[in-house]
Amino acid sequence: xxxxxxxxxxxxxxxxxxxxxxxxxxxxxxxxxxxxxxxxxxxxxxxxxxxxxxxxxxxxxxxxxxxxxxxxxxxxxxxxxxxxxxxxxxxxxxxxxxxxxxxxxxxxxxxx
Amino acid sequence: xxxxxxxxxxxxxxxxxxxxxxxxxxxxxxxxxxxxxxxxxxxxxxxxxxxxxxxxxxxxxxxxxxxxxxxxxxxxxxxxxxxxxxxxxxxxxxxxxxxxxxxxxxxxxxxxxx
Numbered sequence: 001x002x003x004x005x006x007x008x009x010x011x012x013x014x015x016x017x018x019x020x021x022x023x024x025x026x027x028x029x030x031x032x033x034x035x036x037x038x039x040x041x042x043x044x045x046x047x048x049x050x051x052x053x054x055x056x057x058x059x060x061x062x063x064x065x066x067x068x069x070x071x072x073x074x075x076x077x078x079x080x081x082x083x084x085x086x087x088x089x090x091x092x093x094x095x096x097x098x099x100x101x102x103x104x105x106x107x108x109x110x111x112x
Numbered sequence: 113x114x115x116x117x118x119x120x121x122x123x124x125x126x127x128x129x130x131x132x133x134x135x136x137x138x139x140x141x142x143x144x145x146x147x148x149x150x151x152x153x154x155x156x157x158x159x160x161x162x163x164x165x166x167x168x169x170x171x172x173x174x175x176x177x178x179x180x181x182x183x184x185x186x187x188x189x190x191x192x193x194x195x196x197x198x199x200x201x202x203x204x205x206x207x208x209x210x211x212x213x214x215x216x217x218x219x220x221x222x223x224x225x226x
Contacts, residue, residue, distance in 0.1 A: 029211075042219060043116070044217040099170065100215065102154030
């Protein structure tokens with residue numbers, strides 16, 4: 001069985017400050033982990049993915065995430081938020097079932 | 113490349129009506145998926161097609177049927193719509209049915225069942 005918990009349903013940051021979106025996962029198999037972003041009324045776009053290579057994964061638009069097996073975490077970070085980062089972010093796990101399990105999402109608001 | 117396209121973008125149905133949501137991809141992917149997105153619940157898998165000619169149930173298949181028409185197209189049918197099927201529906205595709213594969217999503221179909 002696999003599951004994903006996104007620890008914050010809403011996060012607000014000021015433009016230019018760091019972003020941290022938290023994700024914990026559970027999987028009985030060595031998982032693949034993904035972060036997707038969804039802008040209003042749009043489909044989901046892949047930000048980055050972890051597939052058992054380097055534990056620090058760099059994605060698009062300056063985002064990165066670190067896979068920590070001991071903490072079963074895959075938190076998403078960005079050093080400096082931009083107004084265009086305002087969106088909903090989904091942490092996703094994929095394991096032996098070869099199906100994606102989505103977290104419930106974190107809504108990121110960027111304040112001017 | 114258009115990627116994954118979905119039609120219609122928005123639909124209103126009355127309870128008991130039927131409709132088919134269409135999805136097509138031009139990336140030559142083998143696997144395709146249908147999800148529904150409800151507020152506060154992330155996306156849940158309805159059905160998937162690991163390869164052309166095969167379909168399987170996902171997490172929430174009740175009330176839906178699918179057809180993998182060819183390698184490009186994967187449709188979702190609601191035979192008798194219910195208000196509980198009000199949702200946003202996303203189609204996705206991936207190169208293969210493997211847990212490391214990236215899934216590419218369409219723009220979604222917003223369905224309201226009255």
